[in-house]
Amino acid sequence: MRKEARAVVIGGGVIGCSILYHLTKLGWSDVLLLERDELTSGSTWHAAANIHGLHDNTNISRLQHYTMALYKELEKETGQGCGVFQPGSLYLAQTEEREHQLRLQAAKARLYGMKFFEISIEEARRLHPLVNFEGVRCVMYEPEGGNVDPSGVTNAYAVAARQRGAEIHRFTPVTATEQQGDGSWIVSTPKGEIRTQWIVNAAGLWGREVAALAGVELPLIPTEHQYFVTERIAEVAALDRRLPSVSDRDGEYYLRQEGDGLLIGAYEKSMKFWAEEGTPLDFAHDLFPDDLERIEENVMRAIERVPCLGEAGIKRVINGPMIWSPDSNVLMGPVPELEGYFCCNGIIPGFSQSGGIGLMAAQWIVEGEPRYDLFPWDLARFGSWATPAFTRARVADQYSHRFAIHFPNEERSAGRPLRTRPLYEQQKAMGAVFGLNAGWEHPLWFAATPGTEDTNGFTRQNWWEPVGEECRMLRERAGIIDISNFAKYLCKGPRAAEWLNAIFANHMPREAGHTCLTPLIGKRGGIAGDFTVTRLSDEEFLIFGSGMAERYHSRFFKQVPLPDGTEFTSVTEKLCGFNVAGPLSRRLLQELTETSLENEDFPFMKSRKITLAGVEVLALRLSFTGDLGWELYCRQEDQVQLYQALLKAGETFGAGPVGSRALMSLRLEKGYGSWSRDFGPEYWPHEVGLDHLCRTEKSFLNRDAATAVLAMAKREELFLLHLEEEDVARSNADATGGEPIFRKGEAIGRVTSGAYGYSVKMSLALGFVRNAGPGDQVEVMVLGRPHRATILAEPPFDAEGKRLRG
Numbered sequence: 001m002r003k004e005a006r007a008v009v010i011g012g013g014v015i016g017c018s019i020l021y022h023l024t025k026l027g028w029s030d031v032l033l034l035e036r037d038e039l040t041s042g043s044t045w046h047a048a049a050n051i052h053g054l055h056d057n058t059n060i061s062r063l064q065h066y067t068m069a070l071y072k073e074l075e076k077e078t079g080q081g082c083g084v085f086q087p088g089s090l091y092l093a094q095t096e097e098r099e100h101q102l103r104l105q106a107a108k109a110r111l112y113g114m115k116f117f118e119i120s121i122e123e124a125r126r127l128h129p130l131v132n133f134e135g136v137r138c139v140m141y142e143p144e145g146g147n148v149d150p151s152g153v154t155n156a157y158a159v160a161a162r163q164r165g166a167e168i169h170r171f172t173p174v175t176a177t178e179q180q181g182d183g184s185w186i187v188s189t190p191k192g193e194i195r196t197q198w199i200v201n202a203a204g205l206w207g208r209e210v211a212a213l214a215g216v217e218l219p220l221i222p223t224e225h226q227y228f229v230t231e232r233i234a235e236v237a238a239l240d241r242r243l244p245s246v247s248d249r250d251g252e253y254y255l256r257q258e259g260d261g262l263l264i265g266a267y268e269k270s271m272k273f274w275a276e277e278g279t280p281l282d283f284a285h286d287l288f289p290d291d292l293e294r295i296e297e298n299v300m301r302a303i304e305r306v307p308c309l310g311e312a313g314i315k316r317v318i319n320g321p322m323i324w325s326p327d328s329n330v331l332m333g334p335v336p337e338l339e340g341y342f343c344c345n346g347i348i349p350g351f352s353q354s355g356g357i358g359l360m361a362a363q364w365i366v367e368g369e370p371r372y373d374l375f376p377w378d379l380a381r382f383g384s385w386a387t388p389a390f391t392r393a394r395v396a397d398q399y400s401h402r403f404a405i406h407f408p409n410e411e412r413s414a415g416r417p418l419r420t421r422p423l424y425e426q427q428k429a430m431g432a433v434f435g436l437n438a439g440w441e442h443p444l445w446f447a448a449t450p451g452t453e454d455t456n457g458f459t460r461q462n463w464w465e466p467v468g469e470e471c472r473m474l475r476e477r478a479g480i481i482d483i484s485n486f487a488k489y490l491c492k493g494p495r496a497a498e499w500l501n502a503i504f505a506n507h508m509p510r511e512a513g514h515t516c517l518t519p520l521i522g523k524r525g526g527i528a529g530d531f532t533v534t535r536l537s538d539e540e541f542l543i544f545g546s547g548m549a550e551r552y553h554s555r556f557f558k559q560v561p562l563p564d565g566t567e568f569t570s571v572t573e574k575l576c577g578f579n580v581a582g583p584l585s586r587r588l589l590q591e592l593t594e595t596s597l598e599n600e601d602f603p604f605m606k607s608r609k610i611t612l613a614g615v616e617v618l619a620l621r622l623s624f625t626g627d628l629g630w631e632l633y634c635r636q637e638d639q640v641q642l643y644q645a646l647l648k649a650g651e652t653f654g655a656g657p658v659g660s661r662a663l664m665s666l667r668l669e670k671g672y673g674s675w676s677r678d679f680g681p682e683y684w685p686h687e688v689g690l691d692h693l694c695r696t697e698k699s700f701l702n703r704d705a706a707t708a709v710l711a712m713a714k715r716e717e718l719f720l721l722h723l724e725e726e727d728v729a730r731s732n733a734d735a736t737g738g739e740p741i742f743r744k745g746e747a748i749g750r751v752t753s754g755a756y757g758y759s760v761k762m763s764l765a766l767g768f769v770r771n772a773g774p775g776d777q778v779e780v781m782v783l784g785r786p787h788r789a790t791i792l793a794e795p796p797f798d799a800e801g802k803r804l805r806g
């Protein structure tokens, strides 16, 4: 066994082997994988190993397609069979919502050149004569859907990695991982120690235990999961071809051919956790006793759909463990608090995703950043706030709703409330409907009746009208928005300005009371973040960023050493914030302070510490609503007092509370982009209109990458689009993000966020388009159907910025 390796992968399941293979493919041949038992000894060996391409998230879809194509390549490369069967998959829609979901996915497939399209019921019946199509509204067909052989695939990755120089050691458990003073790691096994720069935790069911060796806690919890295979079914055996698999997600089961019988698996409502306190170290190639009663309801639905199943005997039952994260997506990426420690844990559809996960992990490790925006997979989306109780509640919810549709704007209630501010109870009593952001509860909108909850769907829902009222109130008078969930940081010290200038792309404000907007640039020159920085004094700055990205951004802040005597700390928990905006906001606030808020005394983009209703606040003259407004930050202890004073003063002006859903609509009227939706590491500064904030004449983090991309032509560009009212009225739906954009039948882009602009009475969307510009007529595939739209030259609200600066 080597004594040194560039990377040590812990775990020889399908994921560890794929990462090892992809590391070698990117040129790292001195890498090593350690497996405590045989390869495939965790969840991998007993998987049903179905493969699918489509996912609601576009990047995940692209990675699943990459994975499906890779298996055949691997077979060619290694000669090792992967048992790839691709008889296709039929996706059935029984409800209107499912139909919307599938149509949208089919439209996305056209945009990305994937095969997923509608077929007639007759065609579907011809492909799968054993299915009863009664009650099915539409069918989509994915010709490349199918299944693979789990150990064949795992071994193919292993063979290919070995051929490219990697070492694999079976029966070699990792017993300790210790970081050294120089940042390298010593990995201990009974067969000796290895020194490495990178540890990759791909220990599957034991991901928690391996992470704990390095002091890392992962929000993961295993559950049982069952499928069974039937005896020979005459009708199946009689066919001279393999049947496509059946994705009847409304029925909450999966079904495909296995030999001359069928395989049926289910995510049941009465799910069962396993090994909550820790996965036993002596568990390997083990299964649990059969418990088919638990999945009986799902199986009955499968029998209704495929009646011959009802007569079949059961040949084999598999009840095995799989390990889940709170949102059922993989937890991957470098652990922000450690150097050289990469996790890749909690993967549910391992066979649909193994290639994509391996590729992204290898790019991240070797090249410093994956090529796709992977925030939905990044482990940094959770922090220590994701407690075991929260994880347990969310996993129970995820498991039992595995095949449920996750609607745009949907907020699931499991495990909440978790993190609340002092105002929470009062806002609740005022009718606030809350959303979850980095664990925090924050008001999305205010319902007339306290206790109201969101309804969910792809069309306009119960919040649509009330949010409109909030928007109109703010645009006509004023509104008070709780913005406490922004991330907030304090940078203090004699060299604070120097350090911030070395991090951020824009020049930091040179004088106290001045504020700037600035991008943070990623390794590949894309937009890793957008921040507001205000200078409080010579040596003190307050910085505001995306709340949910706080842990993600901590990776970037670590990359430039803090000068001696300078501190950088998160004050997200300590500070609360309100945005008071709208044409009457100045008069409203002036009632509460002696400080003059007149334009000449308090101009746009300036900040001051002021006293409002007896509370010390930092006031910033800016607003994401695009209107006249101030952001006000106070100590958490003062939150209630300040809010009550604002509401009271607001009464005189007809102003009241506004939620963040209204904010998302208001900022679209002004064409403002938002991080993780319209801004992200895949997008170059000039593609999103932030190039003027990248001051390449100075040095900053990843400046060379920014300079390089800025020298290249835009690949596509972010524009605001106006959707034709008639089309929108017909579908009763606005764009929400992800919808493809076509022009004369050609796919030219996609929506990144959408909303109705209530004050301008326009259905709006921000989206990227290629070779198109203002005035062009395009089609946006809302609900998967074409909606005529025009690319706008300027935002419909206050294009000249008179309100903002007034």
Ligand SMILES: Cc1cc2nc3c(=O)[nH]c(=O)nc-3n(C[C@H](O)[C@H](O)[C@H](O)COP(=O)(O)OP(=O)(O)OC[C@H]3O[C@@H](n4cnc5c(N)ncnc54)[C@H](O)[C@@H]3O)c2cc1C
Residues within 6 Å of the ligand: 010, 011, 012, 013, 014, 015, 016, 034, 035, 036, 037, 038, 039, 040, 041, 042, 043, 044, 045, 046, 047, 048, 049, 050, 051, 172, 173, 174, 175, 202, 203, 204, 205, 206, 207, 210, 225, 226, 227, 318, 319, 320, 321, 322, 344, 345, 346, 347, 348, 349, 350, 351, 352, 353
């Ligand atoms: C019943 C069932 C059906 C499924 N069906 C499908 C399906 O149809 N399609 C699909 O895509 N997915 C399916 N899955 C999920 C799939 O099996 C998993 O996503 C996948 O196997 C996860 O692989 P992994 O490599 O992350 O983890 P694992 O397979 O758990 O591998 C982890 C490996 O790490 C090793 N290890 C642990 N600790 C150490 C240590 N200290 N030192 C060295 N090695 C260590 C273990 O021995 C193990 O081999 C199914 C799962 C179950 C349970």
